[in-house]
Amino acid sequence: MSRTHGNSALVIGGSLAGLLTARILSDHFAQVTILERDPVQDVPESRKGQAHTRHLHGLLAQGQHIMEQYFPDLGVGLQSGGNPFVDMGQSMRWFCYGGYRARFEFGMKGIVTSRPFLEWHIRRRVMALPNVTLRDSCVVEGLLAGENNSRIVGLRLAQADKGSGTQDLFADLVVDAGGRGSRSPKWLEELGYSKAEESTVTCGAGYATRIYQRDAAQPGSQDWILITPEAPREYRSGGALPIEQGRWMVSLGGWHGHHAPTDEEGFMAFAKSLPAPDVYNIIANATPLSGIFSYKFPFSLRCHYEKLEDFPEGYLVLGDAVCSFNPLYGQGMTSAAMQAAALDKLLQERPSLLGLRKPYFRQVAKVVANPWRTAVGEDFRFPETRGEKAPGTDLINAYIDQVHRATHQDSAIGAAFLKVMNMIAPPASLMSPPVMWRVIRNMARRRLA
Numbered sequence: 001m002s003r004t005h006g007n008s009a010l011v012i013g014g015s016l017a018g019l020l021t022a023r024i025l026s027d028h029f030a031q032v033t034i035l036e037r038d039p040v041q042d043v044p045e046s047r048k049g050q051a052h053t054r055h056l057h058g059l060l061a062q063g064q065h066i067m068e069q070y071f072p073d074l075g076v077g078l079q080s081g082g083n084p085f086v087d088m089g090q091s092m093r094w095f096c097y098g099g100y101r102a103r104f105e106f107g108m109k110g111i112v113t114s115r116p117f118l119e120w121h122i123r124r125r126v127m128a129l130p131n132v133t134l135r136d137s138c139v140v141e142g143l144l145a146g147e148n149n150s151r152i153v154g155l156r157l158a159q160a161d162k163g164s165g166t167q168d169l170f171a172d173l174v175v176d177a178g179g180r181g182s183r184s185p186k187w188l189e190e191l192g193y194s195k196a197e198e199s200t201v202t203c204g205a206g207y208a209t210r211i212y213q214r215d216a217a218q219p220g221s222q223d224w225i226l227i228t229p230e231a232p233r234e235y236r237s238g239g240a241l242p243i244e245q246g247r248w249m250v251s252l253g254g255w256h257g258h259h260a261p262t263d264e265e266g267f268m269a270f271a272k273s274l275p276a277p278d279v280y281n282i283i284a285n286a287t288p289l290s291g292i293f294s295y296k297f298p299f300s301l302r303c304h305y306e307k308l309e310d311f312p313e314g315y316l317v318l319g320d321a322v323c324s325f326n327p328l329y330g331q332g333m334t335s336a337a338m339q340a341a342a343l344d345k346l347l348q349e350r351p352s353l354l355g356l357r358k359p360y361f362r363q364v365a366k367v368v369a370n371p372w373r374t375a376v377g378e379d380f381r382f383p384e385t386r387g388e389k390a391p392g393t394d395l396i397n398a399y400i401d402q403v404h405r406a407t408h409q410d411s412a413i414g415a416a417f418l419k420v421m422n423m424i425a426p427p428a429s430l431m432s433p434p435v436m437w438r439v440i441r442n443m444a445r446r447r448l449a
């Protein structure tokens with residue numbers, strides 16, 4: 001363990017990115033304090049400040065791999081919810097582009113849980129570290145700067161109930177993991193720094209989610225089920241994930257305002273309107289255990305901190321606070337884990353914190369580049385999508401159409417696709433000559449048929 005970087009670090013936000021950051025910093029700082037606005041109880045439940053965690057969350061293989069590196073017994077904890085690790089290819093029931101993807105042995109095992117259950121297991125492990133403290137019910141109100149504002153030296157804190165004045169906390173490093181609503185751009189502007197350039201691409205996504213009872217003994221009850229649209233002809237999607245304690249989490253939704261209603265009848269009708277019956281069949285026969293919750297996500301947002309010339313020492317931003325993608329592609333938690341791992345590597349390599357921000361934001365930009373391209377590229381299939389569209393997007397989308405269709409029969413293409421989707425292979429690997437050849441052969445066969 002190398003606690004060479006200073007006495008103390010502060011982390012804004014005690015959600016997934018904040019917890020992973022605290023885990024990493026605990027190896028490099030004598031004391032790490034997480035500051036969280038919500039009251040945090042020792043229970044696997046969503047909080048007010050992260051209402052999105054009530055909705056369907058899939059953990060990609062890359063994210064799972066990183067989390068297991070930092071928490072080696074995480075898998076054991078997650079299995080205590082009653083779900084086993086299952087092969088990701090064999091347990092997949094995914095309807096897209098007019099057919100089901102072929103199921104096959106992928107060779108990588110994953111576990112499905114609700115997002116609060118995953119976060120609870122991570123939080124328990126982080127809180128067990130002797131040098132990490134979580135202060136809940138407190139709001140970070142601003143940054144404290146020293147040396148002509150060239151360095152962040154701490155934070156100003158207020159109790160969430162606003163009743164008891166403010167407190168200043170000082171540290172060698174501050175990391176903002178405050179999520180999509182991060183106030184870093186505003187705080188930095190107040191200190192005289194330029195605002196980071198932002199990229200936004202609209203998607204008009206909406207979720208409606210309900211929990212149902214699941215009979216874990218039924219055949220197929222460990223399958224993860226997705227129905228995704230043949231864009232731009234279809235806009236609607238649905239998913240049913242077998243979460244812990246014998247329950248299904250069912251989320252219905254879609255792009256550009258095609259959102260499921262939150263009343264019983266409308267929710268069922270929306271499920272019935274999907275291009276495959278799997279999700280409807282589950283909810284038509286299962287007992288609901290919750291109400292129907294909704295969540296809207298109007299656009300993907302990326303802050304280009306890597307482009308700023310001027311930025312204070314002692315301050316970093318991580319997770320959704322840097323980039324939040326259209327959640328329908330399931331990349332946010334893995335992106336946060338990859339950013340945290342990149343921070344760890346830099347802290348191991350560098351003798352001091354001085355100048356850390358440049359290589360850090362360069363690494364973050366690298367981590368975020370592929371999932372951003374994939375998410376917004378897919379969103380540009382819909383004519384309503386607005387934002388900066390990379391050259392060649394339509395051509396790539398036309399090719400990926402064929403990849404999707406080929407996965408109905410060809411498990412080699414299915415495996416190549418699952419690797420990219422799980423962020424363990426770059427999107428360019430789908431353009432490699434062997435994959436392209438198989439995609440073209442599949443297309444020709446379908447045309448002949």
Ligand SMILES: Cc1cc2nc3c(=O)[nH]c(=O)nc-3n(C[C@H](O)[C@H](O)[C@H](O)COP(=O)(O)OP(=O)(O)OC[C@H]3O[C@@H](n4cnc5c(N)ncnc54)[C@H](O)[C@@H]3O)c2cc1C
Pocket residue numbers: 012013014015016017018035036037038048049050052053055056057058059060138139140141177178179180181182183207295297318319320321327328329330331332333334336
């Ligand atoms: C509907 C939906 C579905 C998603 N599905 C998936 C999925 O399938 N797979 C996946 O990998 N990702 C998914 N994501 C993304 C994923 O939820 C996030 O990427 C992940 O939660 C990391 O978020 P975070 O910790 O950066 O921010 P958040 O989870 O937003 O947490 C920010 C925290 O900071 C606290 N905070 C904010 N400001 C302050 C302040 N000033 N002072 C103190 N505390 C503060 C908040 O209370 C909150 O707890 C989804 C997102 C949405 C919206």
